[in-house]
Amino acid sequence: MSHWAKIRRALDRDGRVAAVTIVEALGSSPREPGARMIVHVDGSFHGTIGGGTLEWQALAEAQAGLHRGVAGWSETSYALGPDLGQCCGGRVIVGFEYFDASRLSEVADYESREAAGGFVTRSQRPAGGTGTLRRAIVAADSLAATPELPPSATLATGSDRQMTERFGAVGRTVLIFGAGHVGRALVLALAPLPFRVLWIDPRPEAFPAHVPGNVTLVRPDDPVAAVAAAAPGALVLVMTHSHALDLALVDAALRRDVFPYVGVIGSATKRARFSKRLAETGHGPEAVAAMVCPIGAGGPVSKLPAAIAASVAVELLVADETASAVSGADGAGAGPADAERPIPTRGGMVRRRA
Incomplete structure (x- = not known):
């Protein structure tokens, strides 16, 4: 099942769901930018951002946000060694995007686009790491030419906090x-x-x-x-x-x-x-x-x-x-x-x- 289909199904079932994404990876890290998880209200999840303490911390943060009713987008920076005791030695920025029933039509649109072959979006991450992430579709084909995205990549970021994401057929x-x-x-x-x-x-x-x-x-x-x-x-x-x-x-x-x-x-x-x-x-x-x-x-x-x-x-x-x-x-x-x-x-x- 595709990324957006899983989010839509979770909204139908629970009314809330969180998507967890590695936005940036500096130095050695368990996974690359674009690695994703979908976290449900009951604590179950799909996908992985690398396992270990990083993943468990991200799961805990996503569950806490779901139970508090957090909306929109937030970011947390983890120093894998000092913060989490992992030996990777790098730093990752993890994005948490919370969805509720008010976004069902948006999610359904993305689901249909993904099923039709995929798409590419570009968005501006909110200043300070917290706020609303608004996606603009820049390509109807997930493999369309986007200079910042190599053929097998799913996410790239720019120095201006711009984020380009690919959904659908990748590879x-x-x-x-x-x-x-x-x-x-x-x-x-x-x-x-x-x-x-x-x-x-x-x-x-x-x-x-x-x-x-x-x-x-x-x-x-x-x-x-x-x-x-x-x-x-x-x-x-x-x-x-x-x-x-x-x-x-x-x-x-x-x-x-x-x-x-x-x-x-x-x-x-x-x-x-x-x-x-x-x-x-x-x-x-x-x-x-x-x-x-x-x-x-x-x-x-x-x-x-x-x-x-x-x-x-x-x-x-x-x-x-x-x-x-x-x-x-x-x-x-x-x-x-x-x-x-x-x-x-x-x-x-x-x-x-x-």
């Missing part, structure tokens, strides 16, 4: 070609992670009856055409029933040179054969080296589909973070170290292109 697109055992395990492994998955297989009855909410099923007549249609920045996984189709997909993906990760399931022998064929068809050494094969090599040696999927999920998270760091519109946080962050493969440490 980089992952193309998974093939609905075999590993493909099915990988889809499940990616279900709770910040990715939008396009699961592609032309075979009739290839897909299971039910798939996670972040998955879109694609049954193309020509899977290679899906590579041409994919948005730049997508992560590409190739694991079909056919080695010939695998090669065609990898060839097409490398020729576009817009995907930060192109991985193909297989052995060292398959990698050698593919490398030879790709070179014969005109790919240079750098392009061939960019192919990640075998995938999931940095994890356990187990060949269980779920074990491979767990390893590949880690690779994709690393690839996403690296690509976000080096492709930010303002370049903040990017640099040579980020651009050269290694991703493990069975063939060694392959340095990804920016």
Whole structure:
């Protein structure tokens, strides 16, 4: 269930609910800006801002505010070491937003926008940290270009206390070609992670009856055409029933040179054969080296589909973070170290292109 759907349901049931959000994180912290919890009147909650003492303190503050009938927005700054005894050493600013029945129509509007694909808002945090937070919708698409928000981020703040938030579908697109055992395990492994998955297989009855909410099923007549249609920045996984189709997909993906990760399931022998064929068809050494094969090599040696999927999920998270760091519109946080962050493969440490 989406963020605003949970808030709306809580208002229907209890008449009050609180949303707790990490607004800023300075230094080491358990979670990043945009991490959210929804706290109910009875003390139950959804989500996490990192666990530990910080989370318990935030839960206590949100419950106290709900019982006092607090309205609007408030902020609390926590020094994780001196205030909470946590060893992280950083400081976080946590925002508490309280909703009651008077905001039901606003929440319902946000819920419908989120269900339709998401949206981006910009708001001014009140001076002094207490007051009313008024959101203005700046984009109807949650993945629309907003320079301050990298592709996988949900919140960013400016020096003028302006806050930009993304609601709805968040995350980089992952193309998974093939609905075999590993493909099915990988889809499940990616279900709770910040990715939008396009699961592609032309075979009739290839897909299971039910798939996670972040998955879109694609049954193309020509899977290679899906590579041409994919948005730049997508992560590409190739694991079909056919080695010939695998090669065609990898060839097409490398020729576009817009995907930060192109991985193909297989052995060292398959990698050698593919490398030879790709070179014969005109790919240079750098392009061939960019192919990640075998995938999931940095994890356990187990060949269980779920074990491979767990390893590949880690690779994709690393690839996403690296690509976000080096492709930010303002370049903040990017640099040579980020651009050269290694991703493990069975063939060694392959340095990804920016």
